[in-house]
Amino acid sequence: MAFQLKGASVTIGDRQVLTEIDCMLESGRWISLIGRTGAGKSTLAKLLKGLVPDFKGEYWINGQPASRNRRGQMQVLPQVGFVFQYPEHQIFETTVYRELSFSLRMRGAGTEEIDKAISRVLPLVGLAEEMLPLSPLQLSGGQKRRIAIASVLISDPQLLILDEPTAALDPLSRRLLLDMLKNWQAEGKGLRSILSISHAMEDIAQYSDEVLVMNGGRLVGHLSANELFLHRSDLLEGSGLPLPDYIELLKLMEQLSGRPIQIDSCREEDVLAAVETVWQDRRNSYAE
Amino acid sequence: MPNSLLIGRFVERDSVLHRLDPRTKLLGMLIMMAVFLTVKSWDGYTAATAFVLLTAALSRIPIGLFLRGLLPVLPILSFALLYHIMFGRGETVLWSYSWLHIHAEGVVEGIRIVWRILLLILLASVLTGTTRPLSLAQGLETLLKPLSKLGVPIEQFSLMIVIAIRFIPTILDELNRILLAQKARGHDLSTMPPAKRLFAFVPILVPLLVTTVQRAEQLTLAIDARGYGDGRGRTTYRPLAFGRIDYLALGTVALLAAALYGFA
Numbered sequence: 020m021a022f023q024l025k026g027a028s029v030t031i032g033d034r035q036v037l038t039e040i041d042c043m044l045e046s047g048r049w050i051s052l053i054g055r056t057g058a059g060k061s062t063l064a065k066l067l068k069g070l071v072p073d074f075k076g077e078y079w080i081n082g083q084p085a086s087r088n089r090r091g092q093m094q095v096l097p098q099v100g101f102v103f104q105y106p107e108h109q110i111f112e113t114t115v116y117r118e119l120s121f122s123l124r125m126r127g128a129g130t131e132e133i134d135k136a137i138s139r140v141l142p143l144v145g146l147a148e149e150m151l152p153l154s155p156l157q158l159s160g161g162q163k164r165r166i167a168i169a170s171v172l173i174s175d176p177q178l179l180i181l182d183e184p185t186a187a188l189d190p191l192s193r194r195l196l197l198d199m200l201k202n203w204q205a206e207g208k209g210l211r212s213i214l215s216i217s218h219a220m221e222d223i224a225q226y227s228d229e230v231l232v233m234n235g236g237r238l239v240g241h242l243s244a245n246e247l248f249l250h251r252s253d254l255l256e257g258s259g260l261p262l263p264d265y266i267e268l269l270k271l272m273e274q275l276s277g278r279p280i281q282i283d284s285c286r287e288e289d290v291l292a293a294v295e296t297v298w299q300d301r302r303n304s305y306a307e
Numbered sequence: 308m309p310n311s312l313l314i315g316r317f318v319e320r321d322s323v324l325h326r327l328d329p330r331t332k333l334l335g336m337l338i339m340m341a342v343f344l345t346v347k348s349w350d351g352y353t354a355a356t357a358f359v360l361l362t363a364a365l366s367r368i369p370i371g372l373f374l375r376g377l378l379p380v381l382p383i384l385s386f387a388l389l390y391h392i393m394f395g396r397g398e399t400v401l402w403s404y405s406w407l408h409i410h411a412e413g414v415v416e417g418i419r420i421v422w423r424i425l426l427l428i429l430l431a432s433v434l435t436g437t438t439r440p441l442s443l444a445q446g447l448e449t450l451l452k453p454l455s456k457l458g459v460p461i462e463q464f465s466l467m468i469v470i471a472i473r474f475i476p477t478i479l480d481e482l483n484r485i486l487l488a489q490k491a492r493g494h495d496l497s498t499m500p501p502a503k504r505l506f507a508f509v510p511i512l513v514p515l516l517v518t519t520v521q522r523a524e525q526l527t528l529a530i531d532a533r534g535y536g537d538g539r540g541r542t543t544y545r546p547l548a549f550g551r552i553d554y555l556a557l558g559t560v561a562l563l564a565a566a567l568y569g570f571a
Contacts, residue, residue, distance in 0.1 A: 065487070070487055095491060095495060103484065103487070103491070108514055109485055109489065109492075110517075111509065111510050111514045121492060121494070122492045122493045122494075125492065125493035126493055174493075
């Protein structure tokens, strides 16, 4: 599914939060949404889920205008999943099973459908079936977060929006969570998209296909992660965002060697391999 | 929506009432409220209304804000009025149909009760509208101070009130966040039939309660970690001081109260 905004503006009170946003989210992509605090990232994400009832502009899904109610207000879109910041704070049910099945029950799904969906989603988030009868409030922070994310994945969204999904997680849990999301996306055979709000530049460079850069309520860039990190770091500087450390290292190597390093991927292993090659060349030339 | 829950919020204005010491306003309001409860005659009601309208005007708070503050209590007021009209008994029957007899005395009593509640609410709104919550708590603490000699933990009580007031906006923010998150999961209160809506608060109240308790635990630890103790013997950055204007205001209120009491 493709999600497209045309000239979308949002005003809250007398403050213009989003100005003339034009963007197209194609299916099967991992898109990161970056910008400083107050740049309008969360509002844009809420807009895409249909949580901003009144906005100027158009919202198209698969070439069709998104449905609105009789008063012309946007409605919550079931095909979009939304994982809020600290999603474990929204857990309220008595058992993990009930928590996971909440959104399906809200839609009126039967027991059989719910059981099938749960057995599909549990291995994805690395949780055991023995956990189903437990109270979610007894589990660890990381497990709670995975349950909260699973409770969104269970309704099989075509676009999954995550607001800082790895906030306050240790490095290992962070990696596990992001890999888990990557697997979920891969299972969708190019139909599932992810839009992730994040401040962790390393993760963004590692996982995203595209990046949306926001500044002062405007979308100032929509480009591939490779393009952004390797050639358009000015966009990051303009928004007050840092480069990943290993890209800084790459830039430093370019300065030291006095020539640009040819590379077309911003993934950590590719960049480090390129740096290593240049380093070896230099050592070899010194040796000669 | 949640903002309308707050009856009488502080409104920044430059008025005589804003400048008064919180203790003056608290005492003045309590005296006046006590007198209002004894008022019986219509003249007394008119005089009390004049007093309330005068203080409201002195506060320089737009009248619209007062009226909006009354909206949430409208159901209670209507219920009180209806109750007295339907079940108030007296000698003059105005209208009757089968078991329902409406007596003139009931109608009059209903109007009186509603009038009195309105006056009390308006007066309380003037107090909260002209006094910052924290200075209100500080005023309350100093007024109750004599009780600490009897072993009542006034400082802790006051700290509790200050914290409760401070966290109202935070908890409202949290409530909004949870409402939105559950809406995203398909739990939309606005599209539910009213009967279902009654029980639909579980997905909202449970997370709210859990996060609030967690926050309270963290706050306790933070307070302890900063060596706050129980607040005993603490001084304040802005000590309250009675000025000439306060004595004048209290004197006026006392005179008016006495007059109203005799009048009623």
